[in-house]
Amino acid sequence: MSTTTVTAPALEKGQSPARRALRRFLRHKLAVAGLVVVLAFILIAILAPWIAPYDPIATSWSRIRKPPSELHWFGTDENGRDVLSRLIWGARASLMAGVISVMGAVAIGVPIGLLAGLAGGWVDATISRIADAMLSVPFLILAIALAAFLGPALENAMIAIAITASPIFVRLSRGMALDAKSTDWVEAARSLGNPPWRTAFVHVLPNIIPPLLVQSTLAIAEAIIAEASLSFLGLGQQPPAPSWGSMLNSAQRFLDSAPWLAIAPGAAIFLVVLAFNLVGDGLRDALDPRADRR
Amino acid sequence: MSGAGGKIGVTAPMLELRDVARAFPVRDALGRSKGAVRAVDGVSLSVPRGSVLAIVGESGCGKSTLGRLALRLIEPDSGSILFEGEDLRSLSAAALRARRRDMQLIFQDPFASLDPRMTVEQAVAEPLRLHGIVPRAKERDRVAELLSRVGLRPELARRWPHEFSGGQRQRIAIARALASGPKLIVGDEPVSALDVSVQAQVINLLQDLIRELGLTFVLISHDLGVVRHIADRVAVMYLGRIVEEGPAAEVFGNPKHPYTRALLAAVPGQGRGAAALLEGDVPSPINPPSGCRFRTRCPHAEAICAEQVPPLADHGHRAACHLQHQLPPAIARHERDAGGERLKRLQAFFSDQRTGE
Numbered sequence: 172m173s174t175t176t177v178t179a180p181a182l183e184k185g186q187s188p189a190r191r192a193l194r195r196f197l198r199h200k201l202a203v204a205g206l207v208v209v210l211a212f213i214l215i216a217i218l219a220p221w222i223a224p225y226d227p228i229a230t231s232w233s234r235i236r237k238p239p240s241e242l243h244w245f246g247t248d249e250n251g252r253d254v255l256s257r258l259i260w261g262a263r264a265s266l267m268a269g270v271i272s273v274m275g276a277v278a279i280g281v282p283i284g285l286l287a288g289l290a291g292g293w294v295d296a297t298i299s300r301i302a303d304a305m306l307s308v309p310f311l312i313l314a315i316a317l318a319a320f321l322g323p324a325l326e327n328a329m330i331a332i333a334i335t336a337s338p339i340f341v342r343l344s345r346g347m348a349l350d351a352k353s354t355d356w357v358e359a360a361r362s363l364g365n366p367p368w369r370t371a372f373v374h375v376l377p378n379i380i381p382p383l384l385v386q387s388t389l390a391i392a393e394a395i396i397a398e399a400s401l402s403f404l405g406l407g408q409q410p411p412a413p414s415w416g417s418m419l420n421s422a423q424r425f426l427d428s429a430p431w432l433a434i435a436p437g438a439a440i441f442l443v444v445l446a447f448n449l450v451g452d453g454l455r456d457a458l459d460p461r462a463d464r465r
Numbered sequence: 466m467s468g469a470g471g472k473i474g475v476t477a478p479m480l481e482l483r484d485v486a487r488a489f490p491v492r493d494a495l496g497r498s499k500g501a502v503r504a505v506d507g508v509s510l511s512v513p514r515g516s517v518l519a520i521v522g523e524s525g526c527g528k529s530t531l532g533r534l535a536l537r538l539i540e541p542d543s544g545s546i547l548f549e550g551e552d553l554r555s556l557s558a559a560a561l562r563a564r565r566r567d568m569q570l571i572f573q574d575p576f577a578s579l580d581p582r583m584t585v586e587q588a589v590a591e592p593l594r595l596h597g598i599v600p601r602a603k604e605r606d607r608v609a610e611l612l613s614r615v616g617l618r619p620e621l622a623r624r625w626p627h628e629f630s631g632g633q634r635q636r637i638a639i640a641r642a643l644a645s646g647p648k649l650i651v652g653d654e655p656v657s658a659l660d661v662s663v664q665a666q667v668i669n670l671l672q673d674l675i676r677e678l679g680l681t682f683v684l685i686s687h688d689l690g691v692v693r694h695i696a697d698r699v700a701v702m703y704l705g706r707i708v709e710e711g712p713a714a715e716v717f718g719n720p721k722h723p724y725t726r727a728l729l730a731a732v733p734g735q736g737r738g739a740a741a742l743l744e745g746d747v748p749s750p751i752n753p754p755s756g757c758r759f760r761t762r763c764p765h766a767e768a769i770c771a772e773q774v775p776p777l778a779d780h781g782h783r784a785a786c787h788l789q790h791q792l793p794p795a796i797a798r799h800e801r802d803a804g805g806e807r808l809k810r811l812q813a814f815f816s817d818q819r820t821g822e
Contacts, residue, residue, distance in 0.1 A: 187625060188582060355577035362538055363641070364565035364595045377582040 192381070195457040202453020208446035216262040225253035227260040228411040236429040246431040249421060250411075254435050257413035261436065264414040265443065268329050268398035268407070269391040275333030276394075277387060280340025285371045287341065288348025299345065302338040310335055314397050318406040325398075325414070328407040332394045343386055347379035381458035388451035392444040399440050415440050477550030479649050479681040480512040485534055485544035491751055502750045504530040506705035507544070509777075512649075512698075517675060517682040519696035519713070521689060521728065525747055527705040532651045532685045536568050537561060548649070566596040569642035573654035575634035579626040585612070585637050586622035592645040611640040615670060632663035639670065643678070651683045656691060665811035668694060689732050690808045693717055701725045704750055704758040711782030721784035723792065724759045757787065765792060 196202060215222065225243075231251035239246045245254035287298040305313065317331035348371070351357050360370045401407035402416025410417060415436040422432035485508050488501035504527040512518045520528045533539040537546055537553045546553040548568060556564060569592075572578035579588055589608045593599050599607045609619035615636040626634055635655065642650055655671065656664040672695060675682050686692050692699060693713065700710040701724065709722040720726045727743045743762055748754055754761050760770040769787050777785040786792075 186628070187584075188627070355572045355574060356580045358538065359570070359572060359578045359638075359641075360580070360591075362536060362565060362570040363592050363645075364562045365591075366559075366562060369595075374580050374583075378580070 192457045196453050199453040199456060201449050202456075205446040205449025205453065208442060209450055212262055212443050212446070213266060215259055216266045219259045219263055223253075223256040223259040225256040227252060227256040227413045236425060236432070238429070239431055245435040246429065248418070248432055249425060249429075254418075254432065257418060258415070258435050258439055261408075261413040261415045261418060262439070262443075264325055264402070264408045264412070265395050265398055265416075265440070268325065268332065269395040269443075269447075272329040272332035272394045272398070273336060273387050273390045275329070276336035276390065277340055277383065279333065280337035281344045281376070281383065283337075284341040284344030284346075285348050285375060288345040289352055289367065289371055289375065291352075295345070298341065302341040302345075305335070305338040306342070310393065311397060311400055314401060315404065315406065318401050323406045323409060325402075325408045325412075328398055328401040331401070332397050335397070336390050336394060339386065339390065340383070343382060344379055347382060348375055351375045351378055381454075385451055385455040385458060388447055388454055392447035392451070395440065395444055395447070399436075477547065478511045479514045479516075479549060480510075480535060480683070481547040481550075482508055482510045482531075482535060483545045483547070484509055485531070485541045485546060487530060487534055487539060487541050500751045503705050503753065504750065505534060505541075506753075508702075508705075508707055509544075509779075510700060510707065510710070512681055512683060514648075514681055515679050516697045517684060517695050519684045519686060519692040519699045520702055521686055521692055521699060522702035523728075523747055524687065525750070526702045527750075528685045528687075528702050529653050531702070532570070532653050532683060535683060536565075536570055536651055538570070563596070566592070566598075566645040567647050568649040568651070569645065569647040571635075571638055571642050571650060571652040571655045574658045575631050575638050576626075576658075578638050579634060579641075581626055584623055584625055585617075585629075588626070588637060589622075589640050589644055592641060596645050598645060607644075608640075611644055612637075614643065614674075615640045616666075630663075631659050632667060635659060635663075635667055636670065639667075639674070643674065647680070649681045649683070651685065653685045654687070655684070657686065657688060661807075662811060662815075664691070665808060666815050668808070669812055669815055671695065689717075689728065694808065694812070701728065704747060704753050706758060706785065707777060708759060708786070709782075709784040710777075711784075715782045719782075721782070721789045721792075722759075722786045723763050723765055723788075725784075727762075757785070 229252065231247075234243070234247045234251040236249055237243060237247045237251075243253050243255065245258060248254055248257070283298055287295040314328075314331045314335040317334055318328050321327035321331060351374075357370060357374060360374045365374070398407055398414070399416030399419065402414040403420045405417070405420070408414030408417055418436040419433060419440075422429070422436070425432055485505060486503070487505045488503045490501045491499045493499050506527075508531060510518070520531060522528050530539060534541050535546060541554070548564065553561060553564070583591075586605070586608050589611055590604050593604055593607060594601075605622075608622055612619045612622060617633060617636050617640070621629075626637065629637065635658075639655075652671070656667050659667060668691060671682070674680060675695070682695070684692065684695055696713045698711065699713045699716040700707050701716070701722065702708065703724050709716060709720065709725045716725060717729065720729055724743075731743070745762055748758070748761055754771070756772050757763070757766070757770040757775050760766040763770065765788055767788065773787065775785040775787045777783050
């Protein structure tokens with residue numbers, strides 16, 4: 172060999188950017204606590220059929236609006252159903268609505284945003300104006316309008332939330348793609364002979380995942396509130412199937428006589444949303460590109 | 466590697482630019498057009514097979530734009546780019562992508578030119594995969610081969626760019642540029658972001674590669690010391706135009722254009738008496754001076770320089786200057802090589818070192 176050999180530390184496997192981010196995330200106490208709460212709720216949602224003590228939709232005339240007791244930890248509702256069981260089953264509706272609708276929003280928004288950012292010109296102008304128009308309408312109002320248009324059902328509420336949340340992802344990924352477009356490594360990708368779609372998905376997309384991940388986590392929190400709101404208005408999960416939002420709706424008539432009906436789902440929403448936000452903040456710190464240089 | 470060019474490919478120069486121009490529109494805050502920066506304005510150049518052409522000039526003179534135009538990474542406004550006799554501008558997007566296999570670019574900043582989310586192996590393998598050069602099963606071996614060719618241990622293939630120093634990253638970028646077996650490589654200031662000692666090593670590497678692989682190389686640089694060591698021919702650019710071009714020894718030994726003389730005079734140890742150092746800044750390329758663009762800073766300028774654009778000959782050692790035959794004699798001969806001494810010593814040091822291994 173006719174060139175000098177460059178030596179580097181002996182470790183063979185390199186440390187991926189993801190691994191380093193994970194290490195930083197784990198140092199973030201509150202974020203880890205948030206993650207534990209999120210995982211606990213996910214576990215509860217998955218295991219609902221086995222851990223719920225009662226049938227969530229079985230009514231009983233003899234146990235109407237009973238306060239919390241040993242038999243019913245969170246009391247019973249106006250139809251004699253066990254609040255704890257409904258809460259556990261309701262976690263399914265909330266988390267599904269949160270996670271799936273945000274996944275939908277990412278699937279709609281990110282490719283459109285990448286297209287806008289990388290193509291530029293009138294494509295970008297058109298997409299950006301539409302996204303701006305959608306963002307100028309308050310999130311919940313648009314979701315309500317769409318859900319009302321689609322008809323009351325949990326699936327429709329999720330579609331409505333996904334569409335409403337997508338402009339944020341359009342705008343975010345467009346901005347990141349614009350940033351990436353001016354970098355040498357994107358020009359290098361082009362000079363190597365990458366077709367535009369490959370540059371977008373093999374080079375640009377992996378590099379914008381960190382901000383997308385942070386935004387997704389925060390969007391899930393928002394989507395959970397949106398689902399609860401839609402269900403509260405009767406546009407989401409339909410009775411008698413349980414959902415935290417519809418539980419709050421029926422609880423409002425008994426705030427004086429049976430406050431536990433409102434406290435339990437309210438606290439659950441509060442906890443999950445807080446937890447997702449903490450995770451999002453932790454991710455933001457862990458994935459901060461400037462942190463790599465420390 | 467030869468013969469792929471077809472009928473005209475054999476005799477045509479590897480790369481030929483004919484009257485290439487590109488302007489970038491400038492807009493004010495309200496988006497109204499305020500004219501255009503004429504980054505490259507009517508450049509004709511020819512790079513014979515297996516030769517090294519250096520393009521030198523101050524920053525902002527359009528040399529990087531020219532390098533990208535030569536690879537059609539930027540679209541020219543006019544002119545033609547002939548690669549092995551074939552006009553790159555006539556190719557469809559897909560055909561151009563396929564052609565990129567034969568022409569590669571090495572970037573100035575090795576911290577920016579590698580995708581931060583790709584391992585070294587993925588980065589170097591990418592051209593192999595894009596152009597279907599080796600079967601997937603052989604990819605790993607080929608990458609290892611390329612890495613050791615540029616002086617990196619193949620065991621480092623699974624690492625990420627952030628784990629390497631600037632010099633190592635530039636070697637990775639070079640390995641990536643070599644992967645597809647290109648005929649032409651454009652190096653856009655390939656060593657100017659590196660430490661001086663590392664510069665010498667990377668220059669050694671490039672020189673070895675050019676010689677052993679018979680590469681045609683376009684070196685864009687402002688460092689005349691580097692240029693002197695690698696280039697066969699030198700083109701000097703000023704405000705988007707070539708002002709002087711010719712064999713390296715002649716351009717350095719007997720510079721015809723006052724701008725070239727001033728550039729050479731600015732090299733430390735080059736003998737300042739030979740030409741005055743330039744004063745002032747490069748004029749705005751939005752509104753360049755009439756006639757000879759250098760006249761506003763030229764100590765010899767006369768009336769004709771403002772009126773007529775000085776022509777540039779087609780062949781040989783050519784200069785775009787009305788007064789090139791009336792100027793005082795150029796730099797004294799014995800001082801000619803002084804500027805490259807330090808680099809030479811560094812290169813020699815690293816050459817000695819590698820024979821010891």
